Structures are given as C-alpha cells and as structure tokens.
Amino acid sequence: MTSNLLTPKRPLISILVAMIVTLATRSCANTALLGVHKASAAAKRRYRLGPTKLPLETVHRKSSRAIHQHPTAARCSTSTAAALQTRGGSSSSIASPTNSTNNSTTPQWRRAYLGIGSNMGNPFQNIANALHQLQSHGHIRLLRTSFLRQTSPMYVTNQPDFINGAVEIETQLTPLQLLRQLKNVEEELGRDLSSGAIRNGPRRIDLDILLFDAYEVQNFDGTAADTISDNDILPSALVMKTNELIVPHVGIPEREFVLVPLMDLNARLVHPVLNKTVSDLLLMLTAKNKSSVEPKAVRILPLPRGRMLLLNETIIMGILNVTPDSFSDGGKFSDSVETAVREALQMQMDGAVIVDVGGESTRPGAEEVGVEEELRRVLPVITRIRQECKNIILSIDTRHSSVAKAAIEAGADIVNDVSGGTHDPQMLPSVAEMGVPMILMHMRGNPKTMQSLTNYSESNGVVPTVARDLMQRSAEAEAAGIHRWLQVLDPGIGFAKDVNDNLSLLKGADLLRKECGNMPMLFGPSRKGFIGKITGEEDPVKRDYGTIAACLAVLQNSRDDNCESCNILRVHNVKAAKQAVMIHEAIQNAKC
DSSP, rough: HHHTTTTSSSSSHHHHHHHHHHHHHHHHHHHHHHHHHHHHHHHHHHHOOOGGGGGSSSOOTTTTTOOOGGGGGGGOOOOOOOOOOSSOOOOOOOOOOOOOOTTTOOOOEEEEEEEEESSSSHHHHHHHHHHHTTTTTTSSSEEOOOOEEEEOOOOOOOOEEEEEEEEEEEEEOHHHHHHHHHHHHHTTTTTOOSSSSTTOOOOOOOEEEEEEESSSSBTTSBBBBBTOOOOOOETTTTOEEEEOOSSOOOGGGHHHHHHHHHHHOOOTTTTTTTTOOOHEEEEEEEEHTTTTOOOOOOEEOOOSSSEEEOOSOOOOEEEEOOOOSSOOOOOOSOOOOHHHHHHHHHHHHHTTTTEEEEEEEOOOOOOOOHHHHHHHHHHHHHHHHHOOOOOOOOOESSSSSHHHHHHHHOOOOOOTTTTTTTTTTTHHHHHHHHHHOOEEEEOSSSSTTGGOOOOOOGGGGGHHHHHHHHHHHHHHHHHOOOOOGGEEEEETSSSSSSSHHHHHHHTTHHHHHHHHOOOOEEEOOTTHHHHHHOOOOOGGGHHHHHHHHHHHHHTTOOOOTOOOEEEEESSSHHHHHHHHHHHHHHHHHOOO
16 A cells, blocks of 8 residues: 555545545544444344334345344253144245354244144144154244133134134244244144135134234344344344234234233233233233123133043042052952943042042052052053043043053043153153143152152242142143143142141142142042041041041132133042032022
C-alpha cells in the first residue's frame, strides 16, 4: 500500500482522495458494527423483559437458514421414546436441518408442545401410531405426555367424542418443518386433508403445534438469526405468523381440552402473547363457561382392543388369587379353573370393574414362585374368563415380564406389579412394547425381606417418602416408554410398612396424590395385617369390616373437588366394598 501511495506517476490529488475515501469507509464500517452490537444488546434486553416483548421478526434472512448449535443443547433431556407395537413409521422424507452459516451438521434441539387427538376408529391406537411415526426419523424426541381425556366435540358437535391430550417434545426441526411432518403423519394415518374435508369434523388423528421455543434473535419463520453467536433459547416464547403456521396456536385460550393437558405438563407455561400462564387461562375460561351445560372432560385409562376405563368414579378391583398359599384365600380358587372363572364373573356382578388375577403369593415372608408354575396357574383362568366375558377388565398381578406378556396375549388388559418394575429388569421395556397400562406399587426389598425395611423416620416420614419413590418409579417407567396416561400408582399398603405407616398413608391420601402429580391411585388395604393388629382379628377372612373402614377413610381423605383422579380400591369382598362406596358417595352428594 505504501509503495502505491508514493508512486510518482499518481497525482497528489488522487492520493488525497483515496485516503479520504478509505478513512470514510472505515468510519462507516465501525459505525455500522457499533450499531449492530447496540442493536444486539437492545434485542437481548427486549427479549429478557418477558415473552410479551418478543418481536415477531427481528432479522430478515432466508427462511431455509439452519439452526445454530448452542451449548445448552448438550443439556437437553434424552428420555427414551415409547416403542409401542404399532404400524410401521412414515415412509416420507423430511429435510434434515443443517447449518450453512457455521458448517455445523448438528442442529439445535428445541422444545415444543403439541396437541393430539382422535375420534375415529381406535382413537388411542391412532395416537400411539402418530407418536411412533413422529419419532421414526430421528429429528423428534418424545419427552413427556399429559393424561388422556374424553372430551365433547367443539364447533361441529354432531360427531363422536374425542380422546385428547398433549405431548412435550424436543425437535431439531424448524417450526415449519415440524408442521409439514405433522401433516405427513396425519395423511399417512388416514386423515382427509383435502379442501373438501369438513373443517373441525371427525378425524382419525389431529396434530397441532401449540407452543415452541424461541431464539433471542430470530427470523420471521422461527429460525435463528446468524448475527449473534450467543443466541439463547427462550422456553415456549416463539411468536410467529406465516400463511402456513401461527404460533402460539390461536385456539389455546378458548379450548379446555388444550389447556388442561398443558396443565398436566407444566402449569407455569406462559402464553407468549397474552403473558398469562396456562393455569390462569384455564381459570379465566372456567369462569367464563361457569353456566355452560357442556359435559366435563373425563380422564381415561386406555385399554387394549379399543376399550378404555373412565376415571370419573371410585373403581372396585376384585382380588382373584389362584394360589395355594395366599394369606387370605389361598387354595380357594387354585384347584379348579371353572371355580375361579365363576368367582370372577360373580365379582363383576357384585360391582367389580377390574378383576386382578394373581398366581404368586406376595404375603410377608413368601418365597418366590417359578415362572413356569406361575404361568400354569394364571393362563388357563385368564383365557377362560376372556372367553366367557369379552368386556370384563382383567389385570395380571405379577413381577415377571414373561408372565405379564403371556397374560396380556391371553386376554389381560393391565399389568399390576407389586415391585413397581424393579424385580425384573425387562418388565418396564416389555410393558412399554405392549402399550398397555401398568400399576406401579411401592415396596422395599421383596416379600421375604420387606417387613424389616419399615424405617421411614430418616426420610421425612412415610407419606413424602412413598410419594417421592413412586414419582421416581413413574419417571423411570415413562423413560422406558410407558406414557403417563398409561400409569396408575399404588402406595403399597402392607408392603414394607408398619401399622402406623399404613394408617398414615390412608390418612394422607390427599397429600399423597398431590405429591404424586394427581396420578390415578390404587389402595389395597383389604384384610391386611394392620387391620388384624388393631382389631385383634386373627382370621383374615373376618377382617372385611375393618377393610370397609379403611376404604372409606381413603375416600374421605381424597375430597379435593378439583381432583380428576379417582381411587381404585383393591378388595376381596367386592359386594361389601361396592355398597359402602355407593352409600358414602350418596351422602357426599346430598344437598343440605
């Protein structure tokens, strides 16, 4: 540069002009760079004020620009997606997001919340198929599910009720890419997306983007702007509007069947436009619709073969032990399949909604039964009951995955594991693969050792400890692929609990449920040893009066009017328990 400036062939005036232009250019560049930094800082300040300050469009770039990798991606959840036995995944292809700006081939993971529903064919299987196919390409990971509810149709009311829920996912896709993938799945599963389809009419599957993570600085289509290196993610804060997609979903504030499942996932989620939590929005909607006569949404437990269990009332589960050594009725139904089948059918007539079939005694001190012997005891009974009655709900009481699998294939609907999936490491994956409900019970040790493990004084008492342990089992089951809408929790009355522990759990039923996230709860006090110790009744068969008192205590201590989750009472004497529950509920519902 110096030699050029000093060349004698160049006029002095040209040299001066060149110097002035150079200085001016550098000054403009510095000014522009300073402006970018100021704008970036201002943008960050705007974003950090809260979700309502999120600009719809901060920087215009090509809509195909890829997502930047950010260190927070390494901390994203790696929960295992469900592996249900469903139809195969989508055969369509989706563009893999890439980063042309920094040559990175690993796009950022962001969270999104999806609404999911169906009211045609087998709704639950449609939902299971959709979740399976969404995850088949590797760009979407299922993190958590809400509970499922049966809801009345909106807008077009002359159609079947819907099964609705919500799911929390992580995705490497941009919002528009995710939308296109949702539409692909809907079409593959048989939804009519033609212009002639009835808007808001019956549909085999319905998938909607409700909320989506935002970048601090982003393009109009929700992709990251590439002008800032430390472009942070703002949870569920995306606001965008294109011809194809509007986020947040416009129907959120007016749809109970969307707000309630979002509440299941995170009641503190903030609507980025209205700047209100989903909890606040639901309260506002409830107040607005206070005089409405629309049926309330009912939580359900999906069952095999297209059936479902409504969780809007107390449910009686009858105990059918086909064992020679159970503490109460050992040997009574183990010698004859026909006798066991008659007992199951009588339980149904007496008011049992579920019949729990068990082939291994788990009384205190019991030895483990071999799998082959357990199968020999339970399979003929389950097969015959299913032949006699197609609609009766059957659960298999077992700790062994191979027994659970064979029982479900023979006609059982629910797996009831007193170990909560800890006894057999294949139990959780096996139940997830079958896609059936599971009852997760709290127990320490095993039936032989459990009564020596009743010290809860070092862990803040029995109720908080059992609640914490159950939520851990629930999370592990969900990570294995057993969605939350398929889980029931059981505090394990009589299992690794002393007399006071059992009484505390019955008295603290409401607290226990709240600590367990309003999950469906099963209580099994029937004829247990603590009743005998209090009453002095040594014969378990004569402890039915005490059992009724324990069951009513559960109902009395579970009176939260806002609680959707019912109680399941596992009892030997079905008729007595059913009548007691009917009278109790009639008294509770009487007008003063």
